[in-house]
Amino acid sequence: MNETYDVVVVGGGIAGCFAAATAAANGADVVQLERKSRERGGFIACGDAMKSPRDPKNYPGPIDMAAIADDPAVFTNDGIERIEWWDEEVGVRKAIPYSDGSNVIDRYEFGQRLLEATAEAGVTQHYDTVVNGVTHNGRVTGVEAVRAGEPVTYDCSVLIDGAGAQSILQDMVPFDALDTPAEPTFEVPHYTHFGSAYREIIETKEPVEYHDAIIGKPLEEMGYVWYFPRSPTRINVGLGFQMSKPPIPLVDRLRRDIEDRPEFQGATVAKRFGTGNKIGSSIALRRPLDSMVAPGYLAAGGAAGTTHPITGKGIRGAAYSGYSAGRAAALAVEDGDVSEAGLWEHNRWLYRDHGEAAKLAAWDAYNVAASSIEVNVLRALTALLPEEELREIVGTKRNADGFGSTMSLAIGVLRNFVSESRAGTFDTLGVDRSAVYESVIGLKRTRDYVADYERLYEDYPSDPSDFGGWLADRDRLDERFYDALELSSAERKY
Ligand SMILES: Cc1cc2nc3c(=O)[nH]c(=O)nc-3n(C[C@H](O)[C@H](O)[C@H](O)COP(=O)(O)OP(=O)(O)OC[C@H]3O[C@@H](n4cnc5c(N)ncnc54)[C@H](O)[C@@H]3O)c2cc1C
Structure with missing residues (x-):
């Protein structure tokens, strides 16, 4: 069987639903493919913690999140006041x-409501459909799948990859063989x-x-x-x-x-x-992909790395990156240009207009730094940090700028150092005080790098022709950061 659509979206998760609904609302003819049955759609491994569902910046697009947020079967605990x-x-x-109105949800019920809302936006949904191949001809042209036991080929102008973290599609798209004016900007992440x-x-x-x-x-x-x-x-x-x-x-x-x-x-x-x-x-648990586009192909959500690199929270990132992919796909179909340049709007919007991808990319420096120290030293460091500092690390708002915040970090750490020394924390953890001191200095340095990364990502190229130069600057910043952390080449994350 052969079927043709403007946009094929693989995945019935959050990214897939936001992408499919947005593309359809912007005039594209869209099919969404999900390997699970309709009944099991949305039954997805998750911690269920969700940030501010009513904030349209987090959940843009045609899906009525306010209505879903009013459903007590979905938002089962809207009384979350603290992270402990x-x-x-x-x-x-x-x-x-x-x-700020955060919740713990029933992820299955949430997934079911999203799938319903996506259908209501005009998307054709095929469940029990396992995608097992990608077709291409200079650009991605569609997918091969098995639907309820029968092979089906779906042809499309744009394929949106909402197949989650470690998306199987990325093993099947021959990025190097697609038509790009220079090196492909899309790079498959390491496990x-x-x-x-x-x-x-x-x-x-x-x-x-x-x-x-x-x-x-x-x-x-x-x-x-x-x-x-x-x-x-x-x-x-x-x-x-x-x-x-x-x-x-x-x-x-x-x-x-x-x-x-x-x-x-x-x-x-x-x-x-x-x-x-x-x-x-x-x-x-990485920074969002440097580029989430290739000719005829866009990645969103877990497939694009839009997850918080410290907490692993990715519901929100899947929603806004799904929206962005759906919007960029529909615009490119309308313009008749699904090349890398034609789809670049997805990268541009996420890094520059919306900006949260830039924050996640900058915050990944905390993941790199935390991975570079011994876990008990990390625990000792966490014990020393004032709550305000921890809040910054698990969020994406930078308050820790300037002399005042450095002083308040220093005073908070000193106060906690005295109390944790008295409580025997460092001895119980078996960590040397000098290693803990080093880790505090390392944190201050990482904070400065987070600010540098943030500035660099805010300058993300509006056009793929500027990507190579920008990437070289970013890689130089990586090198400086890794050198400051004294990481050997084998220990470097990227
Ligand atoms: C255990 C766990 C706990 C987490 N806790 C939280 C949390 O508390 N808060 C938070 O914000 N985030 C959390 N996350 C992260 C969050 O769940 C993900 O970032 C988010 O689900 C990503 O959404 P997605 O739509 O990109 O991918 P997914 O939700 O993974 O959806 C991908 C969909 O694609 C389908 N699919 C995949 N391959 C194919 C194929 N070949 N053919 C057809 N269909 C396919 C899958 O069946 C699935 O329905 C957690 C993740 C895990 C694993």
């Missing part, structure tokens, strides 16, 4: 205010740029005391364990680590974490589709 960091072994607790994460939904007998907070706790590798309460008695518990580190057996590690906790005694795993509601997946 618990390092229980050393008795450290940090609380960061998180009071070490991803994390592996797993979660269960656990029903407790009694309400948990942290029903109004999302909780993070350290792991033995760069990563964290979380307890995100969907309701006072229904907790999303999970964990994830970055794949640049030795693998952690996630299921066993989670069991070990929760088995002795009083609130989980007698708790059960909530059932869904009879699977026990236990699922895992990979997660992008």
Whole structure:
């Protein structure tokens, strides 16, 4: 079978829905392909923590997020006020205010509403459709798939890759063989740029005391364990680590974490589709791709790396990058130019107009720096940092600029240094005070690099012909940063 559309969107996740609905609302004839059944659409591994659903900057486009946000089956806990960091072994607790309408959601119900809204926007949806090939002819021209057991070829002007982190499509698109005036700007990310994460939904007998907070706790590798309460008695518990580190057996590690906790005694795993509601997946923990476009092809969401590189939160990034991809695809179809230059609007809008991709790219410096130090030193550093500093690292707003903020960092660290020394934190963690001191200096330096990266990304090229020069500047900044961190070439992330 052969079918033809202006735009083919692969993936029925957040990026896929925002992309498909936006392209359709802008006049394109769109099909969305999802390997799962209609009933299982939106059943996706997630911690379910979601930032400010009513803010149109986070969730632009035709999908009525305010209406979805009013659905109590979706936004099951809109009383989240804090992010808390618990390092229980050393008795450290940090609380960061998180009071801007954030939620813990039922990701499945959310996914179902998004798929409905996408259909209402005029998108044709094919479920039970596994994409297993990409067709091309100088540009990407479509995909090959198996729909309910039957082979189907979908031809299109633009393919939008919303297939998630470690998208299989990126193994199938021959980026080097497509027609680009210079080197292709799209580069497939390395597996070490991803994390592996797993979660269960656990029903407790009694309400948990942290029903109004999302909780993070350290792991033995760069990563964290979380307890995100969907309701006072229904907790999303999970964990994830970055794949640049030795693998952690996630299921066993989670069991070990929760088995002795009083609130989980007698708790059960909530059932869904009879699977026990236990699922895992990979997660992008890198900066957004330098370029998310190739001739006839756009990437969005996990496939484009629009996830927060420290927290791993990617719902919001998937939504606005999906919107951007749908918009750019429809514009390019209308203009009759689906070349790299014709689709460049996707990169330009995300990095320059919307700007959040630039922030994520800059914030990745924190991921690089944190990965470069020993995990117990990182825990000691976290214990020392004032809440304001932690808030900046897990967000994307830069308050830490100038002399005043450096002074307040120094004073906060000093105060905490005295109390943590008295509490024996450094001895329990087995870390040398000089290593901790070095890490504080390293943090200040990383903050300066974050500012440098942010300035550079704000100058992201409006046109692909300027990309090579811009990229050379960015790579030089990477080199300076890596040298400052004293990373060997094998330890460099990119
Ligand atoms: C365990 C875990 C916890 C997380 N916790 C949070 C959190 O608390 N908050 C937050 O904001 N973010 C969180 N994230 C990240 C967030 O879930 C992702 O960033 C986001 O889901 C990315 O959305 P997406 O639409 O790009 O991809 P996905 O949600 O992965 O959707 C991709 C879709 O494409 C489909 N697909 C893939 N390949 C094919 C194919 N070949 N053919 C057809 N269909 C295909 C899949 O079935 C899927 O439906 C978490 C991620 C994980 C793994």
